Amino acid sequence: MKSILKPLLMIVAMALGMTAAATLPARALVELNVNKGNVEPLPIAITDFQGGDALGAEISGIVSADLKRSGLFAPIDKSAFIEKIANPDATPRFEDWKVINAQALVTGSVSKEADGRVRAQYRLWDTFAGQQMSGEQFFANDANTRRVAHIIADAIYERLTGEKGYFDTRIVFVDESGAKNARKKRLAIMDQDGANVRYLSDGRSIVLTPRFSPNRQEITYMSYESGQPKVYLLQIETGQRELVGDFPGMTFAPRFSPDGQKVIMSLLRDDGNSNIFAMDLRSRSTTRLTNSTAIDTSPSYSPDGSKVVFTSDRGGRAQIYVMGADGSGQTRISFGDGVYSTPVWSPRGDLIAFTKQTAGEFQIGVMRVDGSGERILSTGFQQEGPTWAPNGRVLMFFRDSAGGPKLVSVDLTGRNEQSIPTANFASDPAWSPLLE
Amino acid sequence: MGRIAALTKNPVMIALVALLAIAGCASKKTPNSAADLGLSGAGAATPGSAQDFTVNIGDRIFFDTDSSAIRADAQTTLSRQAQWLNQYRQYAIVIEGHADERGTREYNLALGARRAAATRDFLVARGVSAQRLKTISYGKERPVAVCDDISCWSQNRRAVTTLGGAGS
Numbered sequence: 001m002k003s004i005l006k007p008l009l010m011i012v013a014m015a016l017g018m019t020a021a022a023t024l025p026a027r028a029l030v031e032l033n034v035n036k037g038n039v040e041p042l043p044i045a046i047t048d049f050q051g052g053d054a055l056g057a058e059i060s061g062i063v064s065a066d067l068k069r070s071g072l073f074a075p076i077d078k079s080a081f082i083e084k085i086a087n088p089d090a091t092p093r094f095e096d097w098k099v100i101n102a103q104a105l106v107t108g109s110v111s112k113e114a115d116g117r118v119r120a121q122y123r124l125w126d127t128f129a130g131q132q133m134s135g136e137q138f139f140a141n142d143a144n145t146r147r148v149a150h151i152i153a154d155a156i157y158e159r160l161t162g163e164k165g166y167f168d169t170r171i172v173f174v175d176e177s178g179a180k181n182a183r184k185k186r187l188a189i190m191d192q193d194g195a196n197v198r199y200l201s202d203g204r205s206i207v208l209t210p211r212f213s214p215n216r217q218e219i220t221y222m223s224y225e226s227g228q229p230k231v232y233l234l235q236i237e238t239g240q241r242e243l244v245g246d247f248p249g250m251t252f253a254p255r256f257s258p259d260g261q262k263v264i265m266s267l268l269r270d271d272g273n274s275n276i277f278a279m280d281l282r283s284r285s286t287t288r289l290t291n292s293t294a295i296d297t298s299p300s301y302s303p304d305g306s307k308v309v310f311t312s313d314r315g316g317r318a319q320i321y322v323m324g325a326d327g328s329g330q331t332r333i334s335f336g337d338g339v340y341s342t343p344v345w346s347p348r349g350d351l352i353a354f355t356k357q358t359a360g361e362f363q364i365g366v367m368r369v370d371g372s373g374e375r376i377l378s379t380g381f382q383q384e385g386p387t388w389a390p391n392g393r394v395l396m397f398f399r400d401s402a403g404g405p406k407l408v409s410v411d412l413t414g415r416n417e418q419s420i421p422t423a424n425f426a427s428d429p430a431w432s433p434l435l436e
Numbered sequence: 437m438g439r440i441a442a443l444t445k446n447p448v449m450i451a452l453v454a455l456l457a458i459a460g461c462a463s464k465k466t467p468n469s470a471a472d473l474g475l476s477g478a479g480a481a482t483p484g485s486a487q488d489f490t491v492n493i494g495d496r497i498f499f500d501t502d503s504s505a506i507r508a509d510a511q512t513t514l515s516r517q518a519q520w521l522n523q524y525r526q527y528a529i530v531i532e533g534h535a536d537e538r539g540t541r542e543y544n545l546a547l548g549a550r551r552a553a554a555t556r557d558f559l560v561a562r563g564v565s566a567q568r569l570k571t572i573s574y575g576k577e578r579p580v581a582v583c584d585d586i587s588c589w590s591q592n593r594r595a596v597t598t599l600g601g602a603g604s
Contacts, residue, residue: 180582206577208541222545228572229545250549250573253542266546268573272504272553274546295546311543317502318543339502341540355540381584384540400537428541 030103030126030133031160039413041074042160045102045127047085048078049120050109055145059110059120062149065193066167067157069409070394071416076102088123097127104133106156110145117141120148124156134159146195147435154434166389167192170432171396172210172219175199176404176425183404183425187221189236192389192431194421200234210234211430213256219430220244220254220263231265233281245279245286253297257325258305264289266297276310278325289327300344300352301325302369309333309343309352309369320354322369333371338363342385345369347433348392351412355384355397364397364410377414387431396420398427484524486599493520497555499593502539504550506558514555517597518562527599529564531555533573534596536589541575548573555595 030042046064049056067073083096088107097105108122121137136155140148147168154165175188175197187200187207201207201223208229210221219234231244231251245251249268256263261281266274276289276299290296294314301308309322320334320343334340338358345352349369356363356376362383365376383399393412398405404425410417420426481487489495494517497510506514521529533552535544552571560566581588 181579183577185577206574208545208575208577250545252545266542268546268549270553272550272557274549295543295550297546298540298542313543339539341543357538382537 030128031162039072041072042103043074043076043101044104044106044156045076045081045097045100046106047081047088047108049107049122050085050088051111055118056108056110059145059149059152060106060108062146062193063106063122063153063156066150066153069193069418070157071411071413071418072157072161076100088121091132092125092127094125094127094130097125102127104156104160108152110148112142113139118145118148120145120152122152122155124159146191150191150193163393164391164434166391166394166431166434168435169390170212170216170435171387171407171420171429172200172212172432173407173422173426173430174208174210174428175422176427177203180404187219187234188426190422192420197423200236200239209253209428209430211255212432214258214260214433216432216435218260220256220265222252222254231263233263244281245277245284253299255300257301258303264299264301264308266299276308276327287326289323289325290330298342302345303347303349307345307369309345311341311343320352320367320371333369334367334374335371336374344386344388346388346392347390350392353386353388353395355386364395366395366412375414377410377412378408378417383408385428387429389431390433396429396431398429486527489517489520489524489597489599493517495598496594496596498590499551499595501536501589501593502547504547504554506554511558514558515562518559518564521559521564521568521597522562525565525568527568529559529569530598531559531569531571532578532596532598533571534578534592534594535576536592537576537579538589539576541577545573545575548575551593551595555597559597 046060048060064075068075080100083093085107088109092105105125105127106122110120113119117139119139123135124133126133138148138151150167153167157165169192170189171192172189175186176183178184184203185206186203187210188197189200190197205223205225208222210219212219217236221232222229223232229250229252231254233242233244244263247267252266254263254265262278264278267277268274273293274295274297275291276296277286279286292314294312296310296312299308299310306325307322308325311318312321318339318341319332320340321330321332323330338356340354340356342355343352351366352369353366356365361379363376364378364386365374367374380399383397386395386397388395394409396407396409399408405427407420407426407429481491494513497513531552533548535547552573556569556571579592581591
């Protein structure tokens, strides 16, 4: 079997610079308050970027799709546009945009530099205030034009919501194909919108639960390649693989610490129970965090690294517990009616996402870190395994229906659910941090 | 590596999977049957062969939901297994622990491991040498019955005693 591993990031450096056009003194600019309960999507007009042949329309299409999928924006159909933008740097005729209720307007251009790079710039206009809100330009090599579009979408999202975007990110997941009782599982990576899929393993061994390192260059996952299931590290660009630790039995459920220095995971005990260990990747020293005659698994660090949330059935059925990063103060936090598992700490630190089984259904929900304020965001026959977007406002998970699992995202309101297009069945999504 | 492929190429395993599919999901159409695969029924196996073990002794036991307790019916099967394994000592043994799909992936890996360990411990208590026994958990990754209801889930919550130590 040929190597599936290829260099993923041909990209590079993007110089960011404000355009020459000065913005006017601040006035009451359009903005979205994403913390309000029910956000009405903001009508926005995204015009085709000028130049670059089909590339201009492609970029504006990607920007538009990103913003629309967030549920916070309602891009206006291009056929409603009155003004034809001839010069994306010139002040638009705001009246023409107000009349179609575009509260924000995006213009832009794209061109190929002499050195082969792509240069893209955008301007974001507040049509009712009649002024430019922001304008930036980006450079990328030819292979990364989609990334430029995602970066522009992030800039617009951030300017209008005050929150960091999450579009210039990737998802690592398990691609599944074949019959249910002999499913082939391959590690795969793609952009958050489902584009640019690449395979990271050949499907000969079962692979599960890939998770990103905070440095974005590495993943940790579990594989059956040695016969016994074990936790591995994989360098995404080089394809270099490495076994994590030298333990006698199965190791599973790995995640990185927020500083990327440790992998925390479950280790099977000889008595059939599982406990949680952390391994320092430099010193190779391991620390036992739990020592129970129970299943302790699915550990996930808080973003400051001081605490760990995990699943345990020590109380009879699986529930969620929190402990110090040294294993101290193990405390149950889930008390609802059902079985709780797969806790994942939000990158903002404020919430824990989980899977809950109750009344024959699987729910994806969030609770505060003390277990209060439980909210169910999605309910289905079979769904599990939430992962957080880096801004902590969106979750992705997998749902089994129509013969196999597919990826789904939902925002914290629970009202904006989106399916993520994948060629095959897909499970175990893990969201990367914002790329750099 | 290649363990699953090796197992599914084994005609005995294929026959068993097909038989179980018929037993467990009678209402569902299954493409294969033992007859399609040209295999004869039980009882014809050479004593002491892997087929003898699978067909006449029974290579698997089943569990209740979210439990690794060895049920009374499973104790009967495992006692037969122990007797057979103590008679035919040439086999290395791998016990596979499995879970149904009604649990999350990581938890079910742990649950499958616990079932495999409980099965191993029972066989050891019946005199099978611990040196011959290895365990592996497949969690919910290798169901034998593939429908979406309780008739299949109960078939998938299992521990399978496999001979030959393939993969070890």
